[in-house]
Amino acid sequence: MPLPLSIYIIASVIxxxxxxxxxxxxxxxxxxxxxxxxxxxxxxxxxxxxxxFGLLQPAADGLKFxxxxxxxxxxxYKPLFLAAPMMAVIFALTSIAVIxxxxxxxxxxVTVPQFLPFHFEMPFHWGGTVIGxxxxxxxxxxxxxxLLLILGVTSLGVYGVALAGWSSNNKYSLLGGLRASxxxxxxxxxxxxxxxxxxxxxxxxxxxxxxxxxxxxxLYVIPRWNIFHGQFVGFFIxxxxxxxxxxxxxxxxPEAETELVAGYHTEYSSMKFAMFFMAEYANMITxxxxxxxxxxxxxxxxxxxxxxxxxxxxxLWFCAKVFCFLFLYIWVRGxxxxxxxxxxxxxxxxxxxxxAIANLVxxxxxxxx
Amino acid sequence: MSFxxxxxxxxxxxxxxxxxxxxxQRHPINSALSLIAVMxxxxxxxxLLGAEFVAAVQVIVYAGAIMVLFVFVIxxxxxxxxxxxxxxxxxxxxxxxxxxxxxxxVAWVVLRRSGTGDVALGALPGYPRxxxxxxxxxxxLPFEVTSILILIAIMGAVVLASKPEPPAGKxx
Numbered sequence: 001m002p003l004p005l006s007i008y009i010i011a012s013v014i015x016x017x018x019x020x021x022x023x024x025x026x027x028x029x030x031x032x033x034x035x036x037x038x039x040x041x042x043x044x045x046x047x048x049x050x051x052x053f054g055l056l057q058p059a060a061d062g063l064k065f066x067x068x069x070x071x072x073x074x075x076x077y078k079p080l081f082l083a084a085p086m087m088a089v090i091f092a093l094t095s096i097a098v099i100x101x102x103x104x105x106x107x108x109x110v111t112v113p114q115f116l117p118f119h120f121e122m123p124f125h126w127g128g129t130v131i132g133x134x135x136x137x138x139x140x141x142x143x144x145x146x147l148l149l150i151l152g153v154t155s156l157g158v159y160g161v162a163l164a165g166w167s168s169n170n171k172y173s174l175l176g177g178l179r180a181s182x183x184x185x186x187x188x189x190x191x192x193x194x195x196x197x198x199x200x201x202x203x204x205x206x207x208x209x210x211x212x213x214x215x216x217x218x219l220y221v222i223p224r225w226n227i228f229h230g231q232f233v234g235f236f237i238x239x240x241x242x243x244x245x246x247x248x249x250x251x252x253x254p255e256a257e258t259e260l261v262a263g264y265h266t267e268y269s270s271m272k273f274a275m276f277f278m279a280e281y282a283n284m285i286t287x288x289x290x291x292x293x294x295x296x297x298x299x300x301x302x303x304x305x306x307x308x309x310x311x312x313x314x315x316l317w318f319c320a321k322v323f324c325f326l327f328l329y330i331w332v333r334g335x336x337x338x339x340x341x342x343x344x345x346x347x348x349x350x351x352x353x354x355x356a357i358a359n360l361v362x363x364x365x366x367x368x369x
Numbered sequence: 370m371s372f373x374x375x376x377x378x379x380x381x382x383x384x385x386x387x388x389x390x391x392x393x394q395r396h397p398i399n400s401a402l403s404l405i406a407v408m409x410x411x412x413x414x415x416x417l418l419g420a421e422f423v424a425a426v427q428v429i430v431y432a433g434a435i436m437v438l439f440v441f442v443i444x445x446x447x448x449x450x451x452x453x454x455x456x457x458x459x460x461x462x463x464x465x466x467x468x469x470x471x472x473x474x475v476a477w478v479v480l481r482r483s484g485t486g487d488v489a490l491g492a493l494p495g496y497p498r499x500x501x502x503x504x505x506x507x508x509x510l511p512f513e514v515t516s517i518l519i520l521i522a523i524m525g526a527v528v529l530a531s532k533p534e535p536p537a538g539k540x541x
Contacts, residue, residue, distance in 0.1 A: 181441050
């Protein structure tokens with residue numbers, strides 16, 4: 001049955017709330033994970049004091065951020081100084097809306113009790129009637145240009161960083177903001193081109209269809225994920241470009257402490273600083289989700305057990321794969337030093353971009369042939 | 370009035386408001402940000418017309434790439450507030466009515482030629498496949514000619530921007 005508008009709106013609101021809650025919790029705990037893992041890599045303990053294994057540390061951090069004094073330096077350009085962290089967070093959280101976490105689940109048939117008032121646009125007038133079954137996708141909205149939407153929203157994310165740097169009226173912030181925007185524009189090209197190979201193979205922009213095209217196996221063992229299906233180079237380019245896009249080590253030049261104090265967020269304190277922090281980790285999670293969907297088969301994975309377990313396994317596979325990406329991010333942070341800025345630029349333009357174009361041409365020839 | 374029409378008018382209002390604000394603001398960065406709002410609202414209009422692909426491209430290319438470069442240049446040059454000048458009398462006497470007459474004329478011609486019929490959502494090409502069919506099959510030659518034109522423009526920009534080579538034999 002097609003979804004009536006009322007059910008659609010209710011389902012969307014519920015899904016948005018759940019996804020936002022899960023995402024924000026994941027953001028908080030990836031900070032904890034980073035501190036813990038980097039700590040162990042450097043032969044330290046990381047957070048241990050608040051709760052068992054320091055698990056309540058994110059809550060303590062959040063409270064601290066909320067109660068810190070919120071300073072606004074006197075010479076900033078106030079409207080944009082306030083708007084920049086909001087922009088960063090909004091664009092970082094928006095792109096999660098089109099990411100599918102699993103297959104559609106079926107709702108109903110359900111008998112509606114008498115008291116529910118949502119009778120408009122329904123195939124019945126008052127309660128007591130059976131509605132459904134409706135198929136509800138396991139994502140906030142299912143759009144057929146999902147991938148383009150993510151690219152569009154992430155390309156807007158640069159405004160938060162750039163405007164924060166400019167409006168702070170501080171040379172270090174300005175340099176950080178300029179670096180960030182130059183870096184993000186440069187690596188966006190390689191990032192976009194690295195995804196075109198996947199698009200050619202699957203022939204659609206819909207993330208759901210891209211994942212469904214990766215079901216099945218080669219030779220009964222190797223899963224038919226795009227990374228094993230000719231897109232290994234594409235994945236490599238995506239990974240490099242994604243690190244630069246999210247301003248993470250080894251490409252975290254916009255906030256290089258040794259040169260720029262703290263880069264674009266030097267003048268920010270309290271919750272405004274925390275918003276940049278949240279945006280960075282939310283972007284990391286989005287990048288991990290996208291890599292999982294495009295190169296690692298999304299929610300595809302071995303299924304076994306009773307029907308309930310079978311229904312819950314795909315989102316779990318998805319989360320496990322995203323977790324691996326987050327761990328990789330942290331691992332790289334604990335391992336690699338920071339690049340120099342000219343190295344960063346020449347790596348992006350002279351190595352990644354030609355490689356991405358070569359990968360694109362090779363994929364196109366292989367698919368056409 | 371349907372929900373769809375209300376949204377369409379709202380995005381239209383944001384578009385026009387942003388465009389007016391673009392002219393009214395004195396600081397270049399505020400003008401650039403208003404232009405971004407106009408681009409975003411236009412993308413919303415495309416989305417409401419069923420052209421999802423064009424909407425996404427509008428955001429990625431205009432709001433996400435071109436306007437970032439605008440903002441980047443404004444930040445790099447540290448362009449300050451413009452000085453306020455007295456508007457010229459010619460602009461007020463001739464310009465404002467002239468613009469009004471011109472826009473009414475354009476609207477009238479367009480309405481005369483195509484009328485205000487209803488078009489169902491999805492009746493016009495909006496999906497990537499249909500647009501690709503138009504661009505790379507039906508109108509391939511104009512498309513390629515345009516791309517060569519853009520290539521020439523890029524090469525011209527590179528030539529203009531590059532520093533002249535130092536005279537031979539002189540090492541600094």
